[in-house]
Amino acid sequence: MTMNGRFAVAHLLRAASPLLGTLLLATALSFAQPPQINPDSVQLTMAPVQGSVYVLMGDGGNITVQIGKDGVALVDTGFAPLAPKAMAEIRKLSSGPIRWIVITHVHTDHTGGIAAMAKLGMTGESVGPPRIVAQSNVLNRMTGPQPGNQPKIPEEAWPNDEYFLPTKDFFFNGEAVVVYHVPDAHTDGDSIVFFRRSDVLSTGDVFTPGSYPIIDLARGGSVEGEINALNKIIDITVPAKYQEGGTMVIPGHGRLCDEADVVEYRNMLTIIRDRFRDMIKKDMTLEQVKAAKPTLDYDAQYGSTTGFWTTDMFIEAVYKSLSGKK
Amino acid sequence: MHHLPRCRAAGFGLVLTALVALPAFAQLDFSGEWAPLYHEDGPERLPGPELGDYTELPINAAARMAADTYDADRISVVPEYQCRPHGGDYSMRGLGNLRVWREIDQASEKLVAFHTHLLAWDSERTIWMDGRPHPPDYAPHTWQGFSTGVWEGNMLTITTTHFKTNYMRRNGVPRSDKAILTEHWTRHGDYLTVVTVIEDPVYLTEPLVRSDNWYLDPGQNIGVFGCEYAPEVPRPEGTVPSHLPGQNPYLREFADWYGLPFEATRGGAETMYPEYKQKIANEYHPPEKCSRYCKCTNLFDCNVTSK
Amino acid sequence: MRTRLLALLAIGSAALLDQSLFAQGVPPPSGIGAPPGPQAPKSGQAAAPVDFTGYWVSVVSEDWRWRMVTPIRGDFASIPLNAEARQIGNAWDPAKDTAAGEQCKSYGAAAIMRVPGRLHISWADENTLKIETDAGTQTRLFHFLPATILGVGPAPYSTERTWQGLSFANWERPVRGSGFPGFGLGATREGAHGKSLEVVTRQLRAGYLRKNGPPYSENTVLKEYYDLHKERNGDTWFTVTTVVDDPKYLTEPFVTSTDFKKIPEGAGWSPSACVAK
Numbered sequence: 058m059t060m061n062g063r064f065a066v067a068h069l070l071r072a073a074s075p076l077l078g079t080l081l082l083a084t085a086l087s088f089a090q091p092p093q094i095n096p097d098s099v100q101l102t103m104a105p106v107q108g109s110v111y112v113l114m115g116d117g118g119n120i121t122v123q124i125g126k127d128g129v130a131l132v133d134t135g136f137a138p139l140a141p142k143a144m145a146e147i148r149k150l151s152s153g154p155i156r157w158i159v160i161t162h163v164h165t166d167h168t169g170g171i172a173a174m175a176k177l178g179m180t181g182e183s184v185g186p187p188r189i190v191a192q193s194n195v196l197n198r199m200t201g202p203q204p205g206n207q208p209k210i211p212e213e214a215w216p217n218d219e220y221f222l223p224t225k226d227f228f229f230n231g232e233a234v235v236v237y238h239v240p241d242a243h244t245d246g247d248s249i250v251f252f253r254r255s256d257v258l259s260t261g262d263v264f265t266p267g268s269y270p271i272i273d274l275a276r277g278g279s280v281e282g283e284i285n286a287l288n289k290i291i292d293i294t295v296p297a298k299y300q301e302g303g304t305m306v307i308p309g310h311g312r313l314c315d316e317a318d319v320v321e322y323r324n325m326l327t328i329i330r331d332r333f334r335d336m337i338k339k340d341m342t343l344e345q346v347k348a349a350k351p352t353l354d355y356d357a358q359y360g361s362t363t364g365f366w367t368t369d370m371f372i373e374a375v376y377k378s379l380s381g382k383k
Numbered sequence: 384m385h386h387l388p389r390c391r392a393a394g395f396g397l398v399l400t401a402l403v404a405l406p407a408f409a410q411l412d413f414s415g416e417w418a419p420l421y422h423e424d425g426p427e428r429l430p431g432p433e434l435g436d437y438t439e440l441p442i443n444a445a446a447r448m449a450a451d452t453y454d455a456d457r458i459s460v461v462p463e464y465q466c467r468p469h470g471g472d473y474s475m476r477g478l479g480n481l482r483v484w485r486e487i488d489q490a491s492e493k494l495v496a497f498h499t500h501l502l503a504w505d506s507e508r509t510i511w512m513d514g515r516p517h518p519p520d521y522a523p524h525t526w527q528g529f530s531t532g533v534w535e536g537n538m539l540t541i542t543t544t545h546f547k548t549n550y551m552r553r554n555g556v557p558r559s560d561k562a563i564l565t566e567h568w569t570r571h572g573d574y575l576t577v578v579t580v581i582e583d584p585v586y587l588t589e590p591l592v593r594s595d596n597w598y599l600d601p602g603q604n605i606g607v608f609g610c611e612y613a614p615e616v617p618r619p620e621g622t623v624p625s626h627l628p629g630q631n632p633y634l635r636e637f638a639d640w641y642g643l644p645f646e647a648t649r650g651g652a653e654t655m656y657p658e659y660k661q662k663i664a665n666e667y668h669p670p671e672k673c674s675r676y677c678k679c680t681n682l683f684d685c686n687v688t689s690k
Numbered sequence: 691m692r693t694r695l696l697a698l699l700a701i702g703s704a705a706l707l708d709q710s711l712f713a714q715g716v717p718p719p720s721g722i723g724a725p726p727g728p729q730a731p732k733s734g735q736a737a738a739p740v741d742f743t744g745y746w747v748s749v750v751s752e753d754w755r756w757r758m759v760t761p762i763r764g765d766f767a768s769i770p771l772n773a774e775a776r777q778i779g780n781a782w783d784p785a786k787d788t789a790a791g792e793q794c795k796s797y798g799a800a801a802i803m804r805v806p807g808r809l810h811i812s813w814a815d816e817n818t819l820k821i822e823t824d825a826g827t828q829t830r831l832f833h834f835l836p837a838t839i840l841g842v843g844p845a846p847y848s849t850e851r852t853w854q855g856l857s858f859a860n861w862e863r864p865v866r867g868s869g870f871p872g873f874g875l876g877a878t879r880e881g882a883h884g885k886s887l888e889v890v891t892r893q894l895r896a897g898y899l900r901k902n903g904p905p906y907s908e909n910t911v912l913k914e915y916y917d918l919h920k921e922r923n924g925d926t927w928f929t930v931t932t933v934v935d936d937p938k939y940l941t942e943p944f945v946t947s948t949d950f951k952k953i954p955e956g957a958g959w960s961p962s963a964c965v966a967k
Contacts, residue, residue: 104521114521288621291463299504299610300467301526301547312521318560320463321548327623328452335627351628354449357585358548358559420945423752425768439754536739536885537862538917565922567929569886571915576931576947580921590921593751594929594947641755641762655750657806657825658958660758673764680770690764 094138101139103146106313107305108255109230111150116143117166118309121259123252125230128153129178132250132259132307133160133167140173147178154183157229159236160191160216161261161309162244163198163276172214190225191216192238194246198276237293239263239286243270243309245277247286251293258293262309266318269352269359270326271366272374280330280378287323291316325355329375337380346376411537413497413568414484416605417575417597419477425679428476430686432554435634437650439593446556446586447649451631453555454624459616461623466610468504470549471527472564475577477595479503480605488513497532497539505608510541517544524560539568551581551591556650559585573599588652642669733816734834737861739885740918742819742928745957746809746950753946757804760967761902769904775939782903784966794964797826798853798897800906800934803914803948808959819859819887826964832859832889851908855894862886887916899934899944901967907938926952 101115103122113120116135120143123130129151135143147155155178160168175186196219199210226235232254239247243262250259262271263286272278294304294316306314332351341349352360352368360368377383421428427436437450458464469478479502486496486509497510508527517529528543543564551558562583569576575597582590638645644666647654679685750757753768764780771779787793797805807825814820819832833847835858847856862884891912899906913933920926927949934944 102519102521284621296463299506299526300463302523305523313523315523316463317467317547318524320461323621324457324461324623327621328625331623331625332627349628354445354452354557357445358561422768422770422945423947438758439751535919538885538919540919542922563922567917567919569915569917569931571886571888571931574915574931574933574945576915576917576929578917578919578927578929578947578949582922590923590925591751592749592921592927592949592951594931594949596931596945596947598945643755643759647758654758655754657748657750657808658960660806663759667759669759669762671763673762673766676767677765678771678776679767685767 094136096139096142101142101146107257110252110255110257112307113143113146119307121307122147123230124151127230128156130157130229134170134174136169137173140170144177154178154180155187158187158189159250160195162247163195188218189216190218192246192248193219193221239289241277241279241282242286243278244273256304258304259307260290264308265310266308266314267311269371272378274374280375284326290319333375333379343376347372413570416600416603417481418600418603420596420598421680425685426676432552433637434554435637435648438648440650441587441589441591441652442650443588449557450555452626452628454626456624460618462612462614465612468506468526470546471508471543472581474501474506475579480603482605502605502608541566557586559583561585640675735813735816742811745953745955747953748806748950750806756900757806761900763902766904769899770941770944771904772941775905779904787966793966794853796898796901797828797964799855799891799894800910800912801899802828803930803932824959824961827961830854832857834859851893851895853895855891857889857891859889862888889914905939906936909938910936
């Protein structure tokens, strides 16, 4: 199975029931195919966040939904098989066309539903397919040959409005929507999306409060980039009274958060990074680093000894990212 | 019929008469202004816990490591920490005066909630009494969490979930966002006793049960706390002060000052049970006399040289 | 004449006590809708709304360095002592106390519940709740005073001052609201049913509030409130709020609350003698 699919499954495992997650992982590892998902066994939950913004949870990564008189904007699209179910939830909020889809990064639990949602989201009011915004590295990875002999990604699933400058913005449903590229974080194509009037920030997998960040080294991810991305999120967010509320943060997976939650996550990763730097400076091998248990104080909160993304793999990724060793 | 011997009966009668003063009625309203009493753990609650003091906490190795690597500079250098409040659990250690009031639904005259306001960071909490469920897992977490209460006789039992990550003690011992707090409030006359039970699967090996007292103080005036963060220490953005593992030079101070065996200061459930007293008896070498926090009962008489 | 006076005194005391100790489970008549007439008083054991019997262990989650070890000489943090008391405390001499047979000074009723150890609570009789401590091997007796005792029979309680003093106990009564609920004219509020045990202790021998000598006088009045609570993990605890009122040595009442966890029968029970240091 490809790394992309594995990442996708890892995230779906956290959203779906344990039984479903085990089934999907077993399927994914056995057949080297995109995960087979039975939509009937997946529970989707739509929840209001703030202003015009909602979040749809349970379909791979969190899907951000902004609604208003101009139509619907999405951040990420979940998995293709779940698109009709996701669309049904969106239609409970708005009958307007999907005009914008912003993609935070290339993994299939966020991009798998692009083609389906773009098609399902069109109505009589559409003047064409939605604008599918993504950082240019996402487009590069989706249009090039796919690793592990995976089939080509069809053109209708590609971003059609890629950007390569530090930001891209547009105005929709009465507010500015600003897309920031945060380079070399979770991957090399990460975007975070700020709904300015609603005061909501969608982070993609740069921020996943329930687990250590997945650093996808093969797709340009890095620890330093991840920390920079978290600092960028903290720069943008403004809390209300006493460090609570204010700008709401929709992570790639997991519960609704605010700045204080991102600060804890950033602190964790920065402290771990500092420890690794010290050990690498002392020429410690990966095995020696693992034996030193440098993440012990955070493992019960963020780590895992089983599943796809384990604490060991996180330690390995941090070590390789900081040392430059393969 | 027997007759009581004179003097004994007289004395007995006086004793019984004096006992009339017993407050015999169950207290069931916590509304009012409450001032905390610092007759327990005064130095830890007022000026603050000393570095390396993990006594009386059933913490695990993860919590110990987090506390050992904690650098108090973090509070000033990380701007977002400057105005970070205590969590709802830590607040009930009485780190500020408290106001409690009831919310009654006018249509049904039923108690909907108790509300609390604490001086520290103007923290406010709602304790829902109307049977509503706690929010789902994906709901945002807050400093005070989400609380619901039920009566158990004259005791109010409160359950709080959805806490933000915070600390169990403000010298770096952490408390995770997976923690659940149970409280038991009882009022006896003008005293309020709050038992807090913290269950934290990330950092505790067993629930932390402790109790603090408040007294009714109708004349108190809780002012505005106010806080605005102001970075004053030039550091690169994103700096998070911490000690590298094994390199915190301050961890033995507490043991040295008070003559305690170092292992005893590391906390853990074993150190909280009576048999531990015997275990460390021969390793305890206190100084000749008190030189730190010898007197500490309120904000005005508790500094390190008070005697 | 004298006999008549004594009888009047006893009866008067009984009348005064009617509101507190004699009405176990029987609320006073108040307002419209009150229940008819007084019922026979129940014994302390029969009236118990909760069960404190069994074995309990103190879990030292507060004041660790003043309880788990003998505090440093002169360390009186958190106790509202006056100047005279501090002077006495600073002169603490455990060897002298031992020589005088006073090594139990820090195990008196005003302090015993803070001494780490185990308790065994049982009913000595239907009106006497007994607390035995393994630390210091002390016994406390909480008397629930039955109506028949007054004026009848010899006084069963000694007037001698002891480490544990003389304790009278009471189950906190429910508060009844006035009014007639069916017609919306008031009702008993939720939370009114008491489950606390209240104990008042006097006749104490002068002792220490902690092992290192902060004193309390023989005029101390000790009030305690015992509250049982069960936790989510199935554990049963009780918390005792202790109010030490001693105007001779304290600037204000000294209030602490101590927590005990229920343990299996006899687990870890290890009686030990008092030690002065």
